[in-house]
Amino acid sequence: MRSVKEYQTVTNIQGPLMMVEMVDEAKFGHIVDIELADGSIRHGQILQVENDKVLVQVFEGTSGIDVKRSTVRFLAKPLELGVSPDILGRVFSGLGVPKDDGPSIIPTNRLDINGQPINPYARDYPNEFIQTGISTIDGLNPLVRGQKLPIFSGSGLPHDDLTAQFARQATVLGKGEDFAVVFAAMGITFEAAQFFIDDLHNTGAIERAVMFINLANEPAIERIATPRFALTAAEYLAFELDMHVLVILNDMTNYCEALREISAARKEVPGRRGYPGYLYTDLATIYERAGRIKGKKGSITMVPVLTMPEDDKTHPVPDLTGYITEGQVILSRSLHRQGVAPPVDVLPSLSRLKDKGIGKNKTREDHADLYNQLYAAYARGKEMQELATIMGEAALSDEDRKYMKFANAFEARYISQDYYENRTVQQTLDLGWELLSMFENAELKRIDVKLIEKYMPKFRQKAGGA
Amino acid sequence: MSEKRVGRVVKVAGPVVVAEGMAGARMYDVVRVGALNLIGEIVELRGDTASIQVYEETTGIGPGEPVVDTEAPLSVELGPGLIESIYDGIQRPLDDLVGVEGSFMSRGSDMPGLDRKKKWHFKPTVGDGTKVGPGDIIGEVKETTLMVHKIMIPPGVSGTISGIREGDFTVEETVGTCRGDEGATHELKLMQRWPVRNPRPIARRLAPEHILVSGQRVIDTFFPISKGGTACVPGPFGTGKTVVQHQLAKWVDADVVVYVGCGERGNEMTDVLTEFPELKDPRSGEPLMRRSVLIANTSNMPVAAREASVYTGITLAEYFRDMGYTVALMADSTSRWAEAMREISTRLEEMPAEEGYPAYLSARIAAFYERAGRVKCLGGPEREGGLSVIGAVSPPGGDLSDSVVQATLHVVKVFWSLKGELAYQRHFPAIDWLTSYSFYKQYLKGCFDDKEQGQEMERMTVEAMTLLEQESELREIVRLVGAEALSPRDRLALETSRSLREDYLHQNAFHAVDTFTSMVKQYEMLKTVLHFHRQGLEAIEAGVETAEIFKLAVREDIARAKYIPQTEIDKIVQIRRKIEDQMKQLQGAAAAK
Numbered sequence A: 001m002r003s004v005k006e007y008q009t010v011t012n013i014q015g016p017l018m019m020v021e022m023v024d025e026a027k028f029g030h031i032v033d034i035e036l037a038d039g040s041i042r043h044g045q046i047l048q049v050e051n052d053k054v055l056v057q058v059f060e061g062t063s064g065i066d067v068k069r070s071t072v073r074f075l076a077k078p079l080e081l082g083v084s085p086d087i088l089g090r091v092f093s094g095l096g097v098p099k100d101d102g103p104s105i106i107p108t109n110r111l112d113i114n115g116q117p118i119n120p121y122a123r124d125y126p127n128e129f130i131q132t133g134i135s136t137i138d139g140l141n142p143l144v145r146g147q148k149l150p151i152f153s154g155s156g157l158p159h160d161d162l163t164a165q166f167a168r169q170a171t172v173l174g175k176g177e178d179f180a181v182v183f184a185a186m187g188i189t190f191e192a193a194q195f196f197i198d199d200l201h202n203t204g205a206i207e208r209a210v211m212f213i214n215l216a217n218e219p220a221i222e223r224i225a226t227p228r229f230a231l232t233a234a235e236y237l238a239f240e241l242d243m244h245v246l247v248i249l250n251d252m253t254n255y256c257e258a259l260r261e262i263s264a265a266r267k268e269v270p271g272r273r274g275y276p277g278y279l280y281t282d283l284a285t286i287y288e289r290a291g292r293i294k295g296k297k298g299s300i301t302m303v304p305v306l307t308m309p310e311d312d313k314t315h316p317v318p319d320l321t322g323y324i325t326e327g328q329v330i331l332s333r334s335l336h337r338q339g340v341a342p343p344v345d346v347l348p349s350l351s352r353l354k355d356k357g358i359g360k361n362k363t364r365e366d367h368a369d370l371y372n373q374l375y376a377a378y379a380r381g382k383e384m385q386e387l388a389t390i391m392g393e394a395a396l397s398d399e400d401r402k403y404m405k406f407a408n409a410f411e412a413r414y415i416s417q418d419y420y421e422n423r424t425v426q427q428t429l430d431l432g433w434e435l436l437s438m439f440e441n442a443e444l445k446r447i448d449v450k451l452i453e454k455y456m457p458k459f460r461q462k463a464g465g466a
Numbered sequence B: 001m002s003e004k005r006v007g008r009v010v011k012v013a014g015p016v017v018v019a020e021g022m023a024g025a026r027m028y029d030v031v032r033v034g035a036l037n038l039i040g041e042i043v044e045l046r047g048d049t050a051s052i053q054v055y056e057e058t059t060g061i062g063p064g065e066p067v068v069d070t071e072a073p074l075s076v077e078l079g080p081g082l083i084e085s086i087y088d089g090i091q092r093p094l095d096d097l098v099g100v101e102g103s104f105m106s107r108g109s110d111m112p113g114l115d116r117k118k119k120w121h122f123k124p125t126v127g128d129g130t131k132v133g134p135g136d137i138i139g140e141v142k143e144t145t146l147m148v149h150k151i152m153i154p155p156g157v158s159g160t161i162s163g164i165r166e167g168d169f170t171v172e173e174t175v176g177t178c179r180g181d182e183g184a185t186h187e188l189k190l191m192q193r194w195p196v197r198n199p200r201p202i203a204r205r206l207a208p209e210h211i212l213v214s215g216q217r218v219i220d221t222f223f224p225i226s227k228g229g230t231a232c233v234p235g236p237f238g239t240g241k242t243v244v245q246h247q248l249a250k251w252v253d254a255d256v257v258v259y260v261g262c263g264e265r266g267n268e269m270t271d272v273l274t275e276f277p278e279l280k281d282p283r284s285g286e287p288l289m290r291r292s293v294l295i296a297n298t299s300n301m302p303v304a305a306r307e308a309s310v311y312t313g314i315t316l317a318e319y320f321r322d323m324g325y326t327v328a329l330m331a332d333s334t335s336r337w338a339e340a341m342r343e344i345s346t347r348l349e350e351m352p353a354e355e356g357y358p359a360y361l362s363a364r365i366a367a368f369y370e371r372a373g374r375v376k377c378l379g380g381p382e383r384e385g386g387l388s389v390i391g392a393v394s395p396p397g398g399d400l401s402d403s404v405v406q407a408t409l410h411v412v413k414v415f416w417s418l419k420g421e422l423a424y425q426r427h428f429p430a431i432d433w434l435t436s437y438s439f440y441k442q443y444l445k446g447c448f449d450d451k452e453q454g455q456e457m458e459r460m461t462v463e464a465m466t467l468l469e470q471e472s473e474l475r476e477i478v479r480l481v482g483a484e485a486l487s488p489r490d491r492l493a494l495e496t497s498r499s500l501r502e503d504y505l506h507q508n509a510f511h512a513v514d515t516f517t518s519m520v521k522q523y524e525m526l527k528t529v530l531h532f533h534r535q536g537l538e539a540i541e542a543g544v545e546t547a548e549i550f551k552l553a554v555r556e557d558i559a560r561a562k563y564i565p566q567t568e569i570d571k572i573v574q575i576r577r578k579i580e581d582q583m584k585q586l587q588g589a590a591a592a593k
Helices: A135-142 A159-169 A190-204 A226-240 A252-265 A279-287 A316-324 A333-335 A369-391 A398-415 A425-436 A451-465 B094-101 B217-222 B242-251 B266-275 B303-322 B335-348 B362-369 B403-411 B418-422 B441-447 B452-481 B486-506 B519-541 B546-550 B554-559 B570-592
Strands: A005-007 A010-014 A017-020 A032-037 A043-052 A054-060 A071-074 A080-083 A092-093 A109-112 A128-133 A151-153 A178-186 A209-215 A244-250 A291-292 A297-308 A328-329 B006-013 B016-020 B028-034 B040-048 B047-054 B065-074 B075-078 B120-123 B137-144 B148-152 B159-162 B165-171 B174-179 B183-191 B192-195 B204-206 B230-234 B255-260 B292-296 B327-330 B373-376 B385-394
Touching: A010 A032, A071 B192, A080 A226, A080 B174, A109 A226, A135 A369, A135 A398, A135 A425, A151 A159, A151 A316, A159 A190, A159 A244, A159 A297, A178 A190, A178 A226, A190 A209, A190 A244, A209 A226, A209 B255, A226 A244, A226 A252, A226 A279, A226 A451, A252 A297, A252 A316, A279 A297, A279 A316, A279 B335, A316 A328, A316 B255, A369 A398, A369 A425, A369 B452, A398 A425, A398 B174, B016 B028, B028 B047, B040 B303, B047 B303, B075 B303, B120 B174, B159 B183, B159 B441, B165 B174, B217 B441, B217 B486, B217 B519, B230 B242, B230 B255, B230 B403, B242 B255, B242 B266, B242 B327, B242 B385, B255 B266, B255 B303, B255 B335, B292 B303, B303 B327, B303 B335, B303 B362, B303 B385, B335 B362, B335 B385, B335 B403, B362 B385, B362 B403, B385 B403, B441 B452, B452 B486, B452 B519, B486 B519, B486 B546, B486 B554, B519 B546, B519 B554, B519 B570, B546 B570, B554 B570
Parallel strands: A092 A209, A151 A297, A151 A328, A178 A209, A178 A244, A244 A297, B230 B385, B255 B292, B255 B327, B327 B385
Antiparallel strands: A005 A071, A010 A017, A017 A054, A032 A043, A032 A071, A043 A054, A043 B006, A080 A109, A291 A297, B006 B016, B006 B065, B016 B047, B028 B040, B028 B065, B040 B047, B075 B192, B120 B137, B120 B165, B137 B148, B159 B174, B174 B183, B204 B373, B373 B385
16 A cells, blocks of 8 residues: 655645645545644545646635645545445434444445446436325326436425425335435535434434435535535445435535535636536536446435525526436425425426336326326416416406316315325325316317226216215 | 657646647547546647546546557547447447446446457458449448448548458458559458548538428428438427437438437436337337447536547448438537537636637537538449438526527527427427427428428418417417407417417327327328318308307317327328318308307
């Protein structure tokens, strides 16, 4: 093994960055330890090497570091996470150091947290339906194993309740396989993190969870490493221990802001809103770690949470995320105000992988046609709701009014449910038919006639009898 | 040959490495970087220092490590074995790499694009003593059931053939010799190489003449692309760019499809990989994979290789075009390609133009799309080839004023504008009929064997588009003063355009029948929708209430016409009779009153 070299040649410190000179054998991307005058240790990573000059980003921030008395050790390795089956049930810091009272981990292996891209040829297509018990997800935007489906939220919206519900209820139909939850907190409040941890405690799932916690008051630069630690743990659990892992990353907006801070300190040419031009690529190296691999049992399903500044979907963080992830669940402030919970904004929400995960032998044969019809009817009803607020209900034709009535009922009964209500996919599908029964068969253009004949009579009777 | 030039690394910043001691190296030469032997390409020279974009992750590279100049530009291997392959951005076979290094990509791997061991049966089409020049076809290899691979004389080689023979050969074995007039000999192999950044030579460019039929109604009927044409599909995320690209890759009537997944999702490539071998080509009944080449440089794979991936793709496509085939290339997404350029440019500390993109962005985009076209191929026998390029663009926030969109619109001839609102209503393909355009519409009539049918189709598309235009105005009026204010004729126009949207333009890519609609079926369907409109107008003249017309049972038949299989196309014709019968009844009842 290469001996560790020590240098006391720090020249510049600027923001989270530090310049060390007269270094030999420094390698791009490797990590350093920085010993301060008082003997405390900080951690850093090499961002650039030019001849003997090395640029280091300091994870814990540079406050208190001085130029003269600091010692920098070049550890000649990338940032690593020590893994073993014992990581389950443990809480780590944003830099992968145990944070709970448990014993230190004796690793069976040390993994580079940057991982390696999955060869696209080795991927297995995600097609196993996950039942979340939430109608707007299961019925309209089904989640499948190995998918990455973010929640686009805003400040003050209940994304924490929704992610907790995901973690609590997500199951694959008819299977009792090994699962685990990996939770990465990036710059969220103590309260939000504790809410999630308590929820896992209450359901007993805490034994199967690994947590990496970087709270709002903890170093911002550390957040750049946090999701990578979490995903390295997830890859280990999924592809070495054959578990089905649900990864929750909360909140990606804070991650991107940390990245922007580094980029600004390096004086890079900024892209939109000051975020670096490589934000897309950087986010992709995180999100694309979700998936399934041929010949391996486990899977990584990812639910990143991000808060959209000013609820603006075109802000670079949600925008670039949406281009990488396989759909998005968008929360609506207006539904939230109306007391609809979870306030999922159905129309712009989308699951790209739904079509392969549903249908006969998976959920039910009528699923695809049904959600197409519900979408079409709700879109039209929503339009009528808006029209009615402008011109008054009287201006609508009878048909239009029917669609508006549908939209109202849909929001009250289909979208709205309790955070603790766990609906089976059959219940969700039946509810869809029940709501559609206010239309004539001929109006249900998106549903196959045979399916209408098979399913609808039941609900018409019900509606007629009521 | 002299010793290879070796420099040393002085700087590493992400995907860009600077090396000194590189005097004499040429721009765009490929180099191997560091102890890990990473592949890179020279993108800037200053004195004896060279800036190199590295196609692989550079963690662990440091100053002092060697940089070896291979003294050749980035090239691809062209020959039998391309079809059914899946490559990364620099033509490394991803399927074979899984066998060697496992499910995750490792660095510095070296694997040729074409299988060296596989034997192909070569059948010469010329004999010894034939005088040949660049591009001349000398023989054939049956590569897949769908693909006869023509073996051509490489550009720059000419002379007299000798020793050519039939038999089983690997791509590296000699199948014959070509002796030049000056006495230079060139061994003829099944494989040739070509640098990806240079277009392959052709005899001359031709104007487009034929439609590339895609089976997608909104595209073929209203905004068709030609064989040899260019198109772009911009849209915000979630509007179905990728589904449009996949649908085209599946159903276009091209001989070869090259699909470049440039900086996009890994699972989408897996989708293509699992679906294509199972889907049948509607014309030949063979699996679609037998005419496809895939290039997958997903978003988490190195950014420099992403920059190269579109060039790799188009070079492969040109090679098949040179054989005289119709080729379609899909690039999803060109925005990621542009972003890769931007990232490299930033690291080179070049002065940025708009949005941080390099000043040469639009020149590069234009040059890329110009490699498309219908051409007279180089060499004999005389043949025509076509290369259509369809690029997806992913503008930030769906904003069409984005630099990449604007640069693309300058050069492409077809614009399919995807609209968020349509996608939210699950109207797919979410191509906005009011803002999209195509310069190839005049060739639509040529798709029909029957000349009259062609002219009728052309006329109907104008009528349908007029109705759709009218609808947007009428909806505005309804929004202001309510539906009651409309005349019966206008109300009918609104209903017909709704029918056009829902029953014709809307197409379900995941429905076994609806996913592909032949030109003839498109004709019949459109004719039926418009027939209802004309009959409706007559009925209104005869005093029938619009509400009665809208209640006719036949409307459900019109709505479901899309699900009628190609083999039962007569049923659509029958719907038109049904329309006439039911309208007649209404008119009769109205007259009786």
